[in-house]
Amino acid sequence: METSMKLSPVPELLASAVIARLSALAPLDQEEIGAIQSAARLARHHRQHREVQVDRQSARQFLMLSGWACQARTFADGRRQILNLLLPGDLFSTVRQYEPTTDSAIVTFTDAVTCAAPMISPEAERPGLADAYLRSRALREAYLFRHIARLGRLNALERMADWLLEIRERLNLAGLADGARFPLPLTQEALGDTLGLTSVHVNRTLQAMRREGLIDLRSGTVVLLDPDSMASLVSYHPVSIPG
Amino acid sequence: METSMKLSPVPELLASAVIARLSALAPLDQEEIGAIQSAARLARHHRQHREVQVDRQSARQFLMLSGWACQARTFADGRRQILNLLLPGDLFSTVRQYEPTTDSAIVTFTDAVTCAAPMISPEAERPGLADAYLRSRALREAYLFRHIARLGRLNALERMADWLLEIRERLNLAGLADGARFPLPLTQEALGDTLGLTSVHVNRTLQAMRREGLIDLRSGTVVLLDPDSMASLVSYHPVSIPG
DNA sequence: CGCCCCCTTGAAGTGTGTCAAATCGGGTGG
DNA sequence: CCACCCGATTTGACACACTTCAAGGGGGCG
Numbered sequence: 118m119e120t121s122m123k124l125s126p127v128p129e130l131l132a133s134a135v136i137a138r139l140s141a142l143a144p145l146d147q148e149e150i151g152a153i154q155s156a157a158r159l160a161r162h163h164r165q166h167r168e169v170q171v172d173r174q175s176a177r178q179f180l181m182l183s184g185w186a187c188q189a190r191t192f193a194d195g196r197r198q199i200l201n202l203l204l205p206g207d208l209f210s211t212v213r214q215y216e217p218t219t220d221s222a223i224v225t226f227t228d229a230v231t232c233a234a235p236m237i238s239p240e241a242e243r244p245g246l247a248d249a250y251l252r253s254r255a256l257r258e259a260y261l262f263r264h265i266a267r268l269g270r271l272n273a274l275e276r277m278a279d280w281l282l283e284i285r286e287r288l289n290l291a292g293l294a295d296g297a298r299f300p301l302p303l304t305q306e307a308l309g310d311t312l313g314l315t316s317v318h319v320n321r322t323l324q325a326m327r328r329e330g331l332i333d334l335r336s337g338t339v340v341l342l343d344p345d346s347m348a349s350l351v352s353y354h355p356v357s358i359p360g
Numbered sequence: 361m362e363t364s365m366k367l368s369p370v371p372e373l374l375a376s377a378v379i380a381r382l383s384a385l386a387p388l389d390q391e392e393i394g395a396i397q398s399a400a401r402l403a404r405h406h407r408q409h410r411e412v413q414v415d416r417q418s419a420r421q422f423l424m425l426s427g428w429a430c431q432a433r434t435f436a437d438g439r440r441q442i443l444n445l446l447l448p449g450d451l452f453s454t455v456r457q458y459e460p461t462t463d464s465a466i467v468t469f470t471d472a473v474t475c476a477a478p479m480i481s482p483e484a485e486r487p488g489l490a491d492a493y494l495r496s497r498a499l500r501e502a503y504l505f506r507h508i509a510r511l512g513r514l515n516a517l518e519r520m521a522d523w524l525l526e527i528r529e530r531l532n533l534a535g536l537a538d539g540a541r542f543p544l545p546l547t548q549e550a551l552g553d554t555l556g557l558t559s560v561h562v563n564r565t566l567q568a569m570r571r572e573g574l575i576d577l578r579s580g581t582v583v584l585l586d587p588d589s590m591a592s593l594v595s596y597h598p599v600s601i602p603g
Numbered sequence: 604c605g606c607c608c609c610c611t612t613g614a615a616g617t618g619t620g621t622c623a624a625a626t627c628g629g630g631t632g633g
Numbered sequence: 634c635c636a637c638c639c640g641a642t643t644t645g646a647c648a649c650a651c652t653t654c655a656a657g658g659g660g661g662c663g
Contacts, residue, residue, distance in 0.1 A: 190509040193595040198512040200505045221505065261504050262443045262464065266433045268511035269441040269556030272650070304609065313512030318651055320611060352436040515618070547641065561619055563643060579628095 131230065132157035135180050137292035138206030142256075143248035152235040152246070157182055160232045169223040169231065171211055176233035178250070181207045184229025185302055189310065190221045199311040201261065204284075206291030208234060208253040227302045259356040260287070268313045271351060273322045276312045279351040281332070281341060286355050297341040301334065374473065375400035378423045380535035381449030385499075386491035395478040395489070400425055403475045412466040412474065414454055419476035421493070424450045427472025428545055432553065433464045442554040444504065447527075449534030451477060451496040470545045502599040503530070511556045514594060516565045519555045522594040524575070524584060529598050540584040544577065 132153050139145060139153070160182055163169050169186060171179055186203040200221070203209050211223060237247045263283060267276050284301070288294040305323070306316040314322070326332045331347055333340040341347060375396050382388060382396070403425055406412050412429060414422055429446040443464070446452050454466060480490045506526060510519050527544070531537040548566070549559040557565070569575045574590055576583040584590060 188505070190505065192509075192513065196513045198509040200508050258504075261501075261508070262431070262433065265443050265504070265507055265511060266435075266441040268508060269553075270435065270439045306609085310512075315652055316610085317612090317653080321651090324611080548643095549641080558620055559642085560621080560644090563641095564619090567643080 131160060131182050132180075134205035134291040134293060135182060138290050139208075139246070139249040139253070141290055142252040143245050145245040145249065146243075149235075149243050149246045152243070153180070156180070156232045156235045160230045163225050163229045163231065165225050165227045165229075167225050169211075169225060169229070171231065171233075173211060176236070178208055178210045178234040179231050180234050181205050181209065182230040182232055185226040186223055186229050187226065187311075188221060188223050197310045198313065199307070201257070201264075202284075202311065204287050204291065205293060207287075208250060208257075226307060256356060263356070273312070273314055273318055274325060275351045276314070277308075277319075277322050277326065278331070278347045279353060280312060281339065282344065282348060282351075282353045285341060285344075297344050299339060300337055301339045302337050374403060374425050375423075377448035377534040377536060378425060381533050382451075382489070382492040382496065384533055385495040386488050388488040388492065389486075392478075392486050392489045395486070396423070399423070399475045399478045403473045406468050406472045406474065408468050408470045408472075410468050412454075412468060412472070414474065414476075416454060419479070421451055421453045421477040422474050423477050424448050424452065425473040425475055428469040429466055429472050430469065430554075431464060431466050440553045441556065442550070444500070444507075445527075445554065447530050447534065448536060450530075451493060451500075469550060499599060506599070516555070516557055516561055517568060518594045519557070520551075520562075520565050520569065521574070521590040522596060523555060524582065525587065525591060525594075525596045528584060528587075540587050542582060543580055544582045545580050 135153055135157070136145070136150055140150070145153075157180075161171065163184070163186075165184075181203050183205050185205075187199045188201040188203070188209075189197055189199045191197045201209075203223070209223070234250070235243075235246065237243050237250065260283065263279070267279050271279060285294050285297065285299055288299045293299065303311070304316075305319040308314075309316045309319045312319065323332070323334060327334070331341070331343055333342055347353070378396055378400070379388070379393055383393070388396075400423075404414065406427070406429075408427075424446050426448050428448075430442045431444040431446070431452075432440055432442045434440045444452075446466070452466070477493070478486075478489065480486050480493065503526065506522070510522050514522060528537050528540065528542055531542045536542065546554070547559070548562045551557075552559045552562045555562065566575070566577060570577070574584070574586055576585055590596070
């Protein structure tokens, strides 16, 4: 409960992941960074395992300031599939894709903080921010494609390896990975819902990776002990958005 | 080879799928329809099983005038996963998501015809077209999410049922499905690459669906004999993009 | 201290993959 | 018009990756 409901403790720090990520995607000028920081001052706090409700009147797009969340689809019989992971620094929107309420929603894994994404209304005035949003959306699509290929064609070990490498890459962009070490605040059941596996098999897969000396995973933090051999296992290449 | 390389046989007919689909997404005025038809006059023809190369200088986005294609990822060992199907009327772009040439590309299943998507440069001048593009992109994302849920959590029979219902829905939007009957110009191997299965198991699954009286599939045309029970099998709801 | 959630492990079942061979069907050339 | 060919479909037997069911253990928090 360290992320309490009190208002914005130091907005500069709160927005650091967003600023790191977006300015890695496109250079931002001082005014643009200021716009993000003011937006972060109107942050919304979300407790863990809650559905994220944002009012679509205020904005079309939002920023994850901190915490982990996901878009997930739940089937009638309880099966669940995580569609898209939301990490600190990510830009997201809240289109309800399917009809009924059980279908698709944004749910937090941890306590999280979001805010409306600063608008880019006068077209030419904030070229960096517009460009960063554009690239952020392109990245998002690249990761959706990777997710599809992973679920369709990789086995459990490969899925896990590919996914861990992706998460490191994404956290790294937001300045949240320390080399090959990064936080992983998901239960094995949530991992299963992400990778299309049962939690039991996630457990066995993680055990296998530990035995092979590929990872060290303890108390919500993972270290990739041999990222290179993991990458060659699934011929992993970092995504790169041209032009 | 009936789609030959000769230039645009009656552009009005050529663009009919695009016009049907886009104007179903948002009402288009006469000028906008004219813009599509002129764009279709500069069509590019692609032979089946070829990679689609479009020059990104001419446009960012393109329209499928006719034919079936896909974006697919091929792994180093030959495994292949279809990421996104392109049907007549679809709007698509050609970002290379991954690095090497083997990784992700647009490939035709049949002979196909594409053209550059008419621009929407002066913002207010073509509100219908801009809106249609926006909704087209939202639909595309909804189908990507559906694809993910399918691959992650459905078994072979469910995947096939869900996918067939989706294809009918999409073809229907472009005016290309005749009730529950529609063309399906994919080999069982291509179906496998779409659904994350082997062609052998696709075959067995189709046999099972025939035995159950769910489908009639012969010579590139499928008829859904019992769409309702198929839909309840996977709790299928048509996608709907709000406001 | 005790509860609850999460992780861990085993044994058994099953859906899908693999390998291999036969058949079908449409297009081509003789 | 027939013979051939080659890719696509079909079928069977077997292997194995993953699921299911079930039980036990660990750790944090009230």
